Amino acid sequence: MISSDVLLATLVLAPLIGFFINGLRFRSSDCQTAGIIASGAAIISFITSVVLTLRLVALPKDGRQITAHFFDWMLVGDFSAQVSFLVDPISAIMILVVTGVGSLIHIFSIGYMSHDARPAKYFAYLNLFLFNMLLLVLGDNLLIMFVGWEGVGLCSYLLIGFWFTDKEKAAAGMKAFITNRIGDAGFLLGIFTLFFAFGTVNFAELAARMPEVAEVGWTGPIALACLFLFIGATGKSAQIPLYVWLPDAMAGPTPVSALIHAATMVTAGVYMIVRMSHVFVLAPNVMMLIAVVGALTALLAALIGFTQNDIKKVLAYSTVSQLGFMFLGVGVGAFMPAMFHLMTHAFFKALMFLGSGSVIHAMHEEQDIRKMGGLAKKMPITHGTFLIGWLAIIGIPPFAGFFSKDEILWYTMAGKMGHPLLWLIGALAAIGTAFYMTRLMALVFWGESRVDSKVHPHEAPLNMTIPLIILAVLSLVGGWVGIPHALAQFIPGHPPHLLGDWIKPALVPLDLEAGPVVLELILMLVSVVLASVSAWFAYDSYLKNKARPTEIKERLGKAYDIVANKYYVDEFYFGKIINPLVGLSKGLWAYVDVNFIDKTTYFLADLVQGGGRALRSLHNGNLQQYAMYIVVGLLLALFYVLY
């Protein structure tokens, strides 16, 4: 039997080796070879993840932990940063999702990038991303997590700007990196605060120290640390106010959007909070803030989704919105449901992004949904799988999204830390989701074709459709691992809540005291009915009464414009923060450096020079003058002595 250390090393290093192989032959245009190398690395990681998870399953329920210590990274004073990994039920889910969905996306990319000039470079970056993402989820301390955290940001930057000859794409990459850096600065402050309060940044040690702590309020180290870490999460996971980079990030190749900007990297913030659940529960104020930010992000992003005409932008805002749901979940203490939604969302959103990639590929890089329509007939597999993703995201049972989203909403309504108002915002966001996703389906796949006559859409090749089919299956059955007790009692055999049983021992013990089963069933029914009605309304508006959307738009007038322009947040950031800062900097340079400091030194230099010149005239070699100095001097001396 191979030791777990070796397995963990293989898991992490396989993609790194893939990165080096493809990175060194970055000029190669052979997509097949590069893709096979990179996918091979991803699949090796996936297999090791499965083996590790199986080993975890074999362990007793309370001791499900596999750890490996590799080396000391930094040892300074009493600060030590260890390169050591932890596989527990939480990170096991993450490594399975990251490497599993990651492998599928690698394989899909072989087809998608086949016409690109630099596929080897692309696959190298993709593998580098996997490596960093695995560091992020496997690290047993905040510092290793931060290494991965910044590393995935770097890969995101490189991949968003992959087609860097386009200025806008390069700018999108830069925007992503810098926005994320704002979050990262918060993350760093969080690490410092925790280290000074508890002398460690190791997750297990922190969790062990928590029971000693009794603190409430905003200013204690725990609340501050949680606040700082949450700022980090808003950057990486695109929450208000730092979500602005994610829609722009769609400039990258579509499989990248699927992997990084939907399924894995952007969920890192949720994972981090779940990982730190022992700490976060001690900062109830911050938890409330997280829930509010999550709920608002879910709703506001969903609203923007109504107005977008770029297929990827719709999906991007949908991702922001779904991440909002996850934060709403962790905010009300529903850590397990948040992880559940993270997982199902990875399946169905990766599916839909890859589906959109298939569509864009078929449409020759056209992304405007107003120029699509009727693609269902031309692309049956893409349509069929996308349909499953759509059913999953709008929350129709028995598709995956239903179970996870409803569980979050249930705890928001009935949990001890929830609030009916938050539930209402969440429910509105869910209704909105049903509307704009149906609109997307209607405009892309259904109705009559508006496709340009020069474009002949066709179904994608097998290496692209097979990942779609696998993800579609997962989007259906992925939710069955978490069938709520309220429903399970009606199903023969009473399936247990597998995910809950799996993950709860690794979380902070927390009794959310949810309400009666009847209420849960009623809420479930309500949300399914509302979603269906909303979906039907969208269907009717975009396929039957086509004048209606324009009518509504006109009636809304200004309000529509505000939403369509994304609440002018980008404009605000540029107009009120970035441009003034650049102006200030130019001012500093011109006035402080060039005019003030330099001019002052010139003045001082002139003073010295002038003084020297003035004194020089005293000794000009004129004897009479020297004689006069002597006389004056003697007189002065006499004067001094006499008086």
Next chain:
Amino acid sequence: MLLSALIFLPLLYAAVIGALPRTEWIRPTALALSLVHLILGLGIFLQFEKGVAALQLVEKTPWLEQFGVHYFVGIDGISLWLVVMTLALTPLVILGSWTSIENRTKTFHVSLFALLTTMLGSFLAMDAILFYIFFEASLIPMYFMIGIWGGPRRIYATVKFFVYTMLGSLLMLAAIIALMLMTAHQMGGQMSASLLDFYQLQIPFVAGEWLTTQTLLMFAFAIAFAIKVPMFPFHTWLPDAHVEAPTPGSVILAAVMLKMGSYGFMRMAFPLFPDAIEYWAWLFVFISAFGIVYGALVAMVQPDIKKLVAYSSVSHMGYIMLGLFAFNIFGMTGGLYQMLNHGISTGALFLLVGMIYERTHSRQISDYGGLAQAAPWFSIVFLIVTMSSIAVPLTNGFVGEFLILLGAFSASKIYGAIAVTGVILGAAYMLWMVKRVFFGPLSPMLSKYSPEKLDMNWREKVLMAPLVVLIFWMGILPNHFLDWSRESLEHLVNNRYTYELSIHEKDGHDGR
């Protein structure tokens, strides 16, 4: 004898270069000699003992006996890496100037070796007068480097550089003399210029008063070093000097000469004047933190790449000083580590800017665009160095910056938080520049050149390879480096008020 050999052999090399009959022999000879010297220098690691805070490899001979001035050199964990970095950069600088220094190559290489002597001397001297001589003498070769091989405004720049630095050093000389007189007074009549004796002095200090001995002496030293670092507001000589200096001059200036300032704080200002430094720390911390943000903001709006890198130095040196002034082990270690990192990343950036300038004769960001497609190798290396400069984890920059921020934060939450904003601004100015220079469509200026001419040649790849390796080595395995300095740093942090340095006797017969 090793340290003396390291200090003075370069003068012999300079003589050898001077005697070479043919111009085309100069560069290979200089390169070979500098490599030999580096290998000789690595010999330090065979003799230097880890886990010892005391001064090692000491050589001491009387020089001006009536004044207690000795030829006194030694090395400890604080100077070790600075010496090694200086030695390691020299061959790279020679290789980097292979084609860019076109006239008076002989004079250039002679100056370079003379500069090497003075720089190593500054880091190794343990006698204040000896230190002062090396510290001052280093200005002369650099003065010529900028003045002879510099850009169009080289005379202005080099005079500004010289006068600025000289002014600070004069204050320091006065303070050194005062300290020597104090040794005579306090230590039984015999004057001494040894730093080890200086550390023993009781220098009177009254908190809150300007005109106490310790405060005045501290400021005399601190201003000299602050100009050298440079700390805001003494930094304006730096952008001019960097922009006008030839590539090798910029590299040495940034990588080594600025470190003489921060090293001076660690070696002299901190242990000699602990009370005054502590009392006035708020001032230095303030201007360090201000410098971080100020340097970053001004760097952001520079139209000239080299000037941008120069202002980024102001910001990075602000980090280093902030770390040192945290007075804890994290900040001190991070500060020292960042001195090396800054040497590597900024040195590399100047080399890279020099390479591209040599080809296009432009440093204006607006002339560039799309360089990544024309020069992929150049771009990859530039991006890696950028990552080091903006402290992405697994590069050396992260280790230094993280420790500095940790130290600053533990000393003061406010300054820690201000310094953290530098993390954002650093990414902003570097990546904005990278975007404008490397991405987008190929600029009209660049499309005039064929890609083969624009990208790195084999010489430049060889030159950059060690720097790239170091960036990751120092980022992933920092303990390989920190282990050698740990004792000295802890000794300095823990005994700042009663600092003294003993001489390490190896096997009972150390060369004295």
